[in-house]
Amino acid sequence: MNPELLVLAIRTALIDAVAAGELAVDVPDEVRIERTRSRDHGDWSTNIAMQIAKGAGMPPRQVAATLAARLGAVSGVKAVDIAGPGFLNITLDAAAAGELARAIVEAGPAYGRGDAEAGHRINVEFVSANPTGPIHLGGTRWAAVGDALARIFEFSGAEVTREYYFNDHGAQIDRFATSLLAAAKGDPAPEDGYAGAYISDIAVAVMERESGILDLPDPEALERFSTLGVDLMFTEIKASLHDFGVKFDVYFHENDLHESGAVDRAIARLTELGAMYQKSGATWLRTTDYGDDKDRVVIKSNGEPAYISSDLAYYLNKRERGFDRAFILLGADHHGYVGRMMAMCAAFGDTPHENLEILIGQMVNLIKDGEPVRMSKRAGTVVVLEDLVEAVGVDAARYALTRSSTDSMIDIDLDLLTKHTNENPVFYVQYAHARTCNVTRLAGEDGVHLADGFDPSLLTHDSEAALLAALGDFPRTVAQAGKLREPHRVARYLEDLAGHFHKWYDECRVRPREANEEITDLHRTRLWLNEATRVVLANGLGLLGVSSPERL
RNA sequence: GCCCUCGUAGCUCAGGGGAUAGAGCGACCGCCUCCUAAGCGGUAGGUCGCAGGUUCAAAUCCUGCCGGGGGCACCA
Numbered sequence: 001m002n003p004e005l006l007v008l009a010i011r012t013a014l015i016d017a018v019a020a021g022e023l024a025v026d027v028p029d030e031v032r033i034e035r036t037r038s039r040d041h042g043d044w045s046t047n048i049a050m051q052i053a054k055g056a057g058m059p060p061r062q063v064a065a066t067l068a069a070r071l072g073a074v075s076g077v078k079a080v081d082i083a084g085p086g087f088l089n090i091t092l093d094a095a096a097a098g099e100l101a102r103a104i105v106e107a108g109p110a111y112g113r114g115d116a117e118a119g120h121r122i123n124v125e126f127v128s129a130n131p132t133g134p135i136h137l138g139g140t141r142w143a144a145v146g147d148a149l150a151r152i153f154e155f156s157g158a159e160v161t162r163e164y165y166f167n168d169h170g171a172q173i174d175r176f177a178t179s180l181l182a183a184a185k186g187d188p189a190p191e192d193g194y195a196g197a198y199i200s201d202i203a204v205a206v207m208e209r210e211s212g213i214l215d216l217p218d219p220e221a222l223e224r225f226s227t228l229g230v231d232l233m234f235t236e237i238k239a240s241l242h243d244f245g246v247k248f249d250v251y252f253h254e255n256d257l258h259e260s261g262a263v264d265r266a267i268a269r270l271t272e273l274g275a276m277y278q279k280s281g282a283t284w285l286r287t288t289d290y291g292d293d294k295d296r297v298v299i300k301s302n303g304e305p306a307y308i309s310s311d312l313a314y315y316l317n318k319r320e321r322g323f324d325r326a327f328i329l330l331g332a333d334h335h336g337y338v339g340r341m342m343a344m345c346a347a348f349g350d351t352p353h354e355n356l357e358i359l360i361g362q363m364v365n366l367i368k369d370g371e372p373v374r375m376s377k378r379a380g381t382v383v384v385l386e387d388l389v390e391a392v393g394v395d396a397a398r399y400a401l402t403r404s405s406t407d408s409m410i411d412i413d414l415d416l417l418t419k420h421t422n423e424n425p426v427f428y429v430q431y432a433h434a435r436t437c438n439v440t441r442l443a444g445e446d447g448v449h450l451a452d453g454f455d456p457s458l459l460t461h462d463s464e465a466a467l468l469a470a471l472g473d474f475p476r477t478v479a480q481a482g483k484l485r486e487p488h489r490v491a492r493y494l495e496d497l498a499g500h501f502h503k504w505y506d507e508c509r510v511r512p513r514e515a516n517e518e519i520t521d522l523h524r525t526r527l528w529l530n531e532a533t534r535v536v537l538a539n540g541l542g543l544l545g546v547s548s549p550e551r552l
Numbered sequence: 553g554c555c556c557u558c559g560u561a562g563c564u565c566a567g568g569g570g571a572u573a574g575a576g577c578g579a580c581c582g583c584c585u586c587c588u589a590a591g592c593g594g595u596a597g598g599u600c601g602c603a604g605g606u607u608c609a610a611a612u613c614c615u616g617c618c619g620g621g622g623g624c625a626c627c628a
Contacts, residue, residue: 037571047570050608060608084571085609130628170628282626293555293624300626307628332622335556362557363622404565407557409621411564422590423564423577431590439587446587484568492566495575506583506592513586530587552590 001076001096002103003472006044007031009077010088013070014048022066025056033090035469039462042081042091043469050086060086097468098456098525104471104532105450112474112539116482118157123318124150126329127241128165131233132176132194134384135240136375137364137412142329143385144401144545145361147246148487149327151543156482161249161323164241168230169254169310176233177226180206184214184225196382202229240385245394245545254310262313263305267298270312275347285312287343290352296340312344315356319348327485328358335360359485361406367413383414392417392424395546399426402544403491425495429537430549432498435505436534437550443511443527446519450531453524463504464529470500474536478543487544494540501533 011031017023033046049064056063061082068080068088076096081089104111126146129139150160179193183203189195206228207213213224234251241248257263267283270276275286281301285308288295297306318326330337338360342352350356366373366383375382388397391414400417403425404410417424443449459468474493481489510526512519538548 034570037574041571045571047609050570054608087571089571167628172628280626284626297626302626304626306626332557334623336623338556360556360622365621405558408565409558425576427590428576431588435588435591442587480568488566492575495566499575502591503593505587509587511587552588 001092002100003033003044003476005076006090006092007033009074010046010048010067010071013067013074014052016070017066023052023056023058023063025052028052035473036089039466041083041087042079042089043097043465044090044092046088046090047086049082049088053086064088092465093457094460094465095455095457097465098459098529100468100472101456101459101525101528101532102454104535105528108535109539109542111535112478113155113157114475114479114482115157116479117153120153120158120325121323122150122153122158122160122325122327123163123321123323124153124160124327124329125163125165126327127246128167129237130167130172131230131237132172133196133233134198134386135237136385137366137383137388138331140244140385140388140397141361141364141401141406141410142331143241143244143246144398145406145487146329148398148402148490148544149329149359149482149485151545152478152482152487152490155478155543158325162247163250163252164248165314166234166251166253166255169258170307173226173230174222176229177222180225180229181218181222202232205232243394244385244389245398252314254314257310257313257317258305262317263309266313266316267309269316270347273347273349285340285344285347287340287347290343290346292339292343308340308344311341315341315344316348319350319355324355326356328356330358330360332360332362357485359406362409364401364410364412367411368415372411383412387414388412388417392421395430396421396424396426399429399491399544399546400424403488403495405486405488425491426546427552429494429498429541430546431552432501433534433537433541433548434550434552436501436530436537439505439510439530440527440534443523443530446511446515448511448519448523448527450524450528452519453521454528455521455525458522458525459529461504461508463500463507464526467497467500467504467529467533470497471532471536474540490540490543494537494544497533497536497540501537504529 011027014027018025018027028051031046031048033044036042036045049067050060053060053063064082064086068082071077071090072080076093077090078093079091083089124146126142127135127139129135135143147162150162154160175193178190179199180203182188182190182193183200184207206225209228210224213221216224267276270285276298277284277286282297283299284295285298286295296308298309298312300306315326338358341356341358345352345356366375366381373381401410477489477493481487508526510523510530512523541548
């Protein structure tokens with residue numbers, strides 16, 4: 001009996017009660033159950049009686065009693081209690097609940113997969129840092145969150161492309177080149193240019209590649225510094241992401257949109273659709289028709305394309321490549337773009353928040369001596385992806401960045417992380433996984449094997465019922481994380497699951513205590529539960545891009 | 553001024569209408585002759601920012617206010 005079947009049973013009880021004339025009410029489409037906080041409340045609980053009481057014109061507890069009578073007769077249900085204002089607390093038969101362990105082990109890596117996003121072609125664009133410097137902490141957060149989200153979508157049946165948008169067009173590249181040239185000559189960094197050790201490193205690397213570069217006239221030298229510098233920076237960014245375990249399918253260059261004429265085509269299309277107009281020498285997109293607070297300039301009065309022009313072309317390009325859902329992950333400092341981007345989406349005739357979804361996440365703060373530090377390249381207080389990984393490792397870094405809601409700011413204190421790495425809850429989860437592996441290994445040496453027996457009716461301990469309920473909740477957790485675009489729910493779930501496992505491990509021994517103890521079905525069945533836990537922990541950690549070590 | 557977001561235990565944060573508001577870390581007290589003590593059990597610690605409203609039921613939804621962060625370009 002898994003949660004899905006239980007929901008079905010409750011709904012059937014409801015429909016039957018209505019058919020029998022015991023209840024006069026419209027049957028709701030969705031019946032929700034939840035795991036109970038306390039064992040006193042059974043395995044699963046539902047508030048359905050309270051929800052429909054009003055429509056049925058009966059007191060909630062009376063509705064509950066009607067349902068309880070029918071539910072209690074369902075095979076696999078051991079007890080149904082009515083509690084408080086009208087909760088139905090359901091306790092499953094140990095054998096029925098325990099069957100889940102076998103189902104999970106047999107499903108293996110597929111356990112938890114769903115079809116909520118089946119049929120969708122999803123493009124997830126994230127990080128997208130400019131090629132003018134390494135990936136800072138904010139970008140690192142999106143690398144972890146974006147990749148986790150992509151994995152969750154894939155697990156939910158979608159075809160997913162991870163995409164990195166490379167802003168290699170415009171003034172910032174010029175500033176980057178100017179900064180490189182200055183560094184190469186030993187001059188101070190230009191006003192509003194880039195500074196920092198990485199600039200001189202890149203400048204040196206460029207000169208190594210092209211020894212005579214400083215002999216060129218400045219305009220030509222700048223050109224070379226731009227091309228080679230961007231290339232080197234790009235290579236470095238790709239390597240960082242690769243080391244971080246994030247594999248992008250597409251690195252998209254903004255410059256291509258301009259050179260291929262895609263920008264012109266997008267503008268032509270919008271003109272056709274009547275969304276563009278001319279005013280004071282500039283070309284505008286009428287975004288206010290679709291909820292934006294002001295119209296936006298697409299072609300400036302000097303004839304140059306404004307930044308948004310690339311966005312128009314890029315969005316159109318994604319749609320033309322067949323993606324029905326384009327996701328963009330941005331930091332809170334970009335939230336002002338959402339309105340115009342959605343308006344642009346609507347101007348193309350698409351549905352905002354459906355064909356285009358922009359996820360805004362809060363910033364990452366750097367903490368030093370308990371105080372937030374404003375990251376400044378000039379002050380040398382920039383912390384980048386490599387710094388974080390070097391301090392705590394990929395697993396701890398990814399986990400720490402993913403376990404919080406993107407709505408909340410994250411504080412990163414490198415000193416703290418370096419000193420107390422075991423404060424990171426990732427170890428709590430990984431330790432649970434390693435423990436399951438250890439049990440399996442030793443049980444195998446003892447001669448306890450899964451294939452020799454499975455009797456779920458033996459899983460009668462409270463901690464076993466709780467662990468099974470937690471395991472049964474995994475598919476719904478993943479579905480919810482996908483639906484709400486909140487990967488952190490998977491991390492929180494894993495911490496909860498690990499807790500139930502550790503408690504069970506403490507209270508229920510899997511292996512025989514002594515070599516001469518007879519091996520029984522209880523040992524074997526608990527080994528199934530142990531293995532089922534391992535499967536779920538591994539699947540969950542996999543969704544977060546965190547490894548599942550066999551030893552810690 | 554307008555927009556987004558946050559405000560929950562000493563700290564960092566979960567909790568998308570339900571029962572006695574949770575976890576990790578920190579503090580204190582216990583538990584390894586027994587599968588990994590990176591674990592388990594227990595104690596202490598809360599006006600869920602404030603005030604209204606909706607509801608049988610609000611930390612959760614709505615409105616206003618206070619406080620933190622971020623944003624409001626013919627910059628990218």
